[in-house]
Amino acid sequence: MKAINAIRMGGVDVLPVVEGGKGVSVSTGVSSGHWAAAGGVGTVSVVNADSYDADGRPVPQVYHGRTRRERQDELVDYAIRGGIAQARIAHELSGGRGRIHANILWEMGGAEQVITGVLEGAPGLIHGVTCGAGMPYRLSDIAARFGIYYYPIVSSARAFSALWKRSFSKTAELLGGVVYEDPWRAGGHNGLSNTEDPQTPEDPLPRVLALRRVMRTFGLHDTPIIMAGGVWWLEEWEDWIDNPELGPIAFQFGTRPLLTQESPIPDAWKRRLRTLHKGDVFLNRFSPTGFYSSAVNNPFLLELQGRSERQVAYSSEPVGEHTAPYGVGARARQVFMTEADREHVRLWEAEGYTEAMRTPDSTLIFVTKDKAQEILADQVACMGCLSECRFSNWSQRGPGYTNGHKADPRSFCIQKTLQAIAHASEDESDAVMDNNLMFGGTNAWRFATDPFYANGFVPTVGQLVDRILTGR
Numbered sequence: 439m440k441a442i443n444a445i446r447m448g449g450v451d452v453l454p455v456v457e458g459g460k461g462v463s464v465s466t467g468v469s470s471g472h473w474a475a476a477g478g479v480g481t482v483s484v485v486n487a488d489s490y491d492a493d494g495r496p497v498p499q500v501y502h503g504r505t506r507r508e509r510q511d512e513l514v515d516y517a518i519r520g521g522i523a524q525a526r527i528a529h530e531l532s533g534g535r536g537r538i539h540a541n542i543l544w545e546m547g548g549a550e551q552v553i554t555g556v557l558e559g560a561p562g563l564i565h566g567v568t569c570g571a572g573m574p575y576r577l578s579d580i581a582a583r584f585g586i587y588y589y590p591i592v593s594s595a596r597a598f599s600a601l602w603k604r605s606f607s608k609t610a611e612l613l614g615g616v617v618y619e620d621p622w623r624a625g626g627h628n629g630l631s632n633t634e635d636p637q638t639p640e641d642p643l644p645r646v647l648a649l650r651r652v653m654r655t656f657g658l659h660d661t662p663i664i665m666a667g668g669v670w671w672l673e674e675w676e677d678w679i680d681n682p683e684l685g686p687i688a689f690q691f692g693t694r695p696l697l698t699q700e701s702p703i704p705d706a707w708k709r710r711l712r713t714l715h716k717g718d719v720f721l722n723r724f725s726p727t728g729f730y731s732s733a734v735n736n737p738f739l740l741e742l743q744g745r746s747e748r749q750v751a752y753s754s755e756p757v758g759e760h761t762a763p764y765g766v767g768a769r770a771r772q773v774f775m776t777e778a779d780r781e782h783v784r785l786w787e788a789e790g791y792t793e794a795m796r797t798p799d800s801t802l803i804f805v806t807k808d809k810a811q812e813i814l815a816d817q818v819a820c821m822g823c824l825s826e827c828r829f830s831n832w833s834q835r836g837p838g839y840t841n842g843h844k845a846d847p848r849s850f851c852i853q854k855t856l857q858a859i860a861h862a863s864e865d866e867s868d869a870v871m872d873n874n875l876m877f878g879g880t881n882a883w884r885f886a887t888d889p890f891y892a893n894g895f896v897p898t899v900g901q902l903v904d905r906i907l908t909g910r
Contacts, residue, residue, distance in 0.1 A: 439909035458692025459541025461485030467524035471531025472899035487520030510822030518555035544572030587614030593629035624667030625879035666690035673909035706867030726829035823853035
């Protein structure tokens with residue numbers, strides 16, 4: 439195994455190992471502070487991070503506003519307070535070693551307000567801003583305002599080229615690195631384009647080489663590329679290290695830091711990671727963002743799959759084969775479907791899926807009465823956690839604050855489920871693990887096979903970084 443040497447990133451020499459940002463109370467100041475203390479780059483997520491009361495207990499994020507717009511203001515305030523709290527913890531624990539970055543999703547509700555508020559409230563504590571889940575054109579402007587480095591997350595050379603030409607070229611001196619996030623292997627939301635097959639992963643090497651070639655045309659020969667998604671043992675990436683074609687390379691670890699002593703996720707989540715098999719984490723398109731996302735297959739995802747499978751097209755008038763009448767809702771408003779679909783509906787109703795819900799695509803899905811009530815309640819309670827949400831039809835753009843489409847019951851409230859799984863108590867946590875979204879990279883199954891975790895061993899962050907630097 440080649441020696442893993444420090445590289446220049448963000449104006450300092452650091453180990454080429456970066457903690458991946460995981461939102462909603464998972465990448466905390468504790469985990470990132472210890473990662474930086476080990477000499478790498480720790481990442482605090484400022485996506486609805488926890489803040490604390492005078493006794494050190496997490497402040498519950500409860501919303502009181504009457505409108506979605508008012509609730510989004512509350513959400514932004516929670517996120518800023520939480521981001522500042524986590525940055526302070528990370529700074530203290532890092533002891534001046536490594537780097538501390540803040541991670542935010544560009545498609546988060548109020549993203550610019552949040553990152554600006556955190557940087558204003560934690561001056562000098564954050565060394566860089568990492569941002570993806572969208573095209574963050576204004577990221578460089580924010581970085582320039584505070585004099586810190588920025589790290590865009592992209593999944594293709596084409597995406598970076600567009601960002602550079604529109605915005606980043608004006609602030610080239612603060613571009614600390616470019617994160618290449620593999621759209622097939624990374625956990626969380628992934629940047630697959632409409633021309634890429636989610637079932638056919640591509641080799642990342644040609645894609646990263648293409649990114650480097652584009653960067654060199656812009657004079658970015660020495661700007662690091664951070665490989666994210668599918669990285670487990672560095673010996674499997676040995677041909678990337680000190681490769682003159684690739685230039686400076688660092689590696690991001692998002693999934694492995696979940697199973698450490700400092701990781702804040704519930705113990706039930708950590709136990710579940712040890713039980714996964716290859717294929718248990720896969721891409722789906724249920725997220726209200728509209729992006730593909732990578733998550734653990736569990737009853738939560740199976741229920742979402744079931745909703746879409748119990749789906750039929752309808753028309754408001756009898757047209758062609760759509761001649762079978764059906765009454766929707768309490769008023770039994772009549773629509774028309776095919777005779778074959780009407781027979782499917784009879785079977786679903788006999789199984790208890792009696793409630794028809796309209797989608798934006800002129801289809802009906804069929805769910806139980808309890809599930810229909812839950813979906814409607816979640817849509818009404820929307821707190822604007824995304825800039826646009828297909829589940830609730832929210833948009834943060836006024837004056838209407840709607841995306842112009844019907845709310846889509848085939849999706850879910852992502853803020854609700856991520857808060858639930860991150861804060862589950864021990865007595866309820868197994869049920870919570872089954873019935874909420876559990877993000878993870880596609881390599882999460884390797885916890886069960888990697889000898890490092892044998893006999894129930896849970897490393898500290900420092901021990902994990904040391905292990906990574908051996909190549910294993």
